[in-house]
Amino acid sequence: MNISKIIADKRKELGLTQQALAEKLNISFQAISKWENGTSCPDITLLPVLAAVLNVSIDSLLGYTSQSLTDYDKRYNREGYYWGLIPNNLCYEIMKLKPPTKPYKVLDIGCGEGKDAVFLARNGYDVTAFDISEQGLSKARELANCCGVKIDFFKADVRNFRLETNYDIIFSSGVFHYISKEQRESVIDNLKAHTFSNGINAINVFVRKPFIPLPPDVEESELAADNWKSGEIFMYYHDWLFRKNEEKIFDCNSSGIPHKHCMDVIIAEKI
Ligand SMILES: C[S@@+](CC[C@H](N)C(=O)[O-])C[C@H]1O[C@@H](n2cnc3c(N)ncnc32)[C@H](O)[C@@H]1O
Structure with missing residues (x-):
């Protein structure tokens, strides 16, 4: 830019x-x-x-800015899938709430190596997905090809990319912690404005809890990111119907060293 x-x-x-x-x-x-x-x-x-x-x-x-974020390029450059291939639970919840009775338009923000985008496309959704990591996108494209699904993948930075078309489902997992305090309202307002009526936003975001140590594979960019407050994401959707709002602490082994994360999860419907 x-x-x-x-x-x-x-x-x-x-x-x-x-x-x-x-x-x-x-x-x-x-x-x-x-x-x-x-x-x-x-x-x-x-x-x-x-x-x-x-x-x-x-x-x-x-x-x-994206220089330090390409730490993900290094992770994705390795063989195999850094985050595995098992779809995020939120994908199943999306399917329950909006079963693919027609090809609903889905946007996956920060799709990484594409496991969730590909899963949703295989189940009949019309998926668009972006990430800041070129390496992640190239693996995601490969995965989509292997699975025989068409997905519109492109490179963009969630912090300054603004939607111009509408989606039925906007999904993002493990990405929103990169959005600084100053950018949050404008990013989320844009997502909300570009969700069709009765569409949903399904998002999880890491929140920092003082009693949980920093993960061993934390990146410089994550340290520098403004941490989301517990419950903050729910505030942005106060005027939508909550289908799910939950805070959970879970175990992670992404670096080979067991550690914990705290995450807020929301599924909100535009009424
Ligand atoms: C924790 S991973 C999650 C990947 C994927 N959503 C998943 O669950 O497998 C975070 C992803 O966010 C992407 N990312 C980081 N900063 C970003 C930004 N500013 N804009 C778009 N994607 C970003 C990274 O490249 C990485 O793929």
Whole structure:
């Protein structure tokens, strides 16, 4: 993503007008407008203060944010499937709530190596899926080919990707902890707005509990991520019908060292 779009997106996420951002930087709002429409770029000496005001690193401002997230590329580069091939329980719950009596449109956000997207496609859903990891996507495409299903896979960053078409089911497992506090409302508002009536959002998100130690395979990007508060995801869906809302602590062995995670799980229906 280029710097013009990053500045515009971050400014809007923080609810700042071009004038308000200009005042914080002690420059004219016309300068901000030029940055955002790509006719000029911020002076290099302004980058530290601009990054601080927009609450991002200079790397992120320059579009290098995904660098550390490609830790997943390394995990997915190994043989086999890092997360296995057993579908997430949420997929079965989705099937109970919205059995595939017709090819419902599903979006899988942060699909990884595609186990859930492929499972849902094999069961008759019309699946679209994205992830930030090219390596994950390439394995997901391979899995879909092996299973003889067609899935529209593409690379995108959940933090700044915005939907333009509607879905019946929006699903995401183990991804939302990457969405910073400032981005959450805008990301979720977009998902809610692009869910058909009677459609569902089925999401789980890691929440940090003080009595659970950090996992041994925690990445730098996870450490830096703003942790979700227990119950926070439910608040974003207060105006939808809750089909499930649960907090669970579970064992994990993803790194070969047993550890625990705490996760909030929601299935909400748009009425
Ligand atoms: C814990 S894995 C879960 C993968 C998959 N949902 C599953 O359950 O098998 C987290 C996934 O989120 C992806 N991811 C991390 N940050 C992301 C971002 N900003 N946008 C999209 N995907 C992201 C990673 O590449 C990884 O595949």
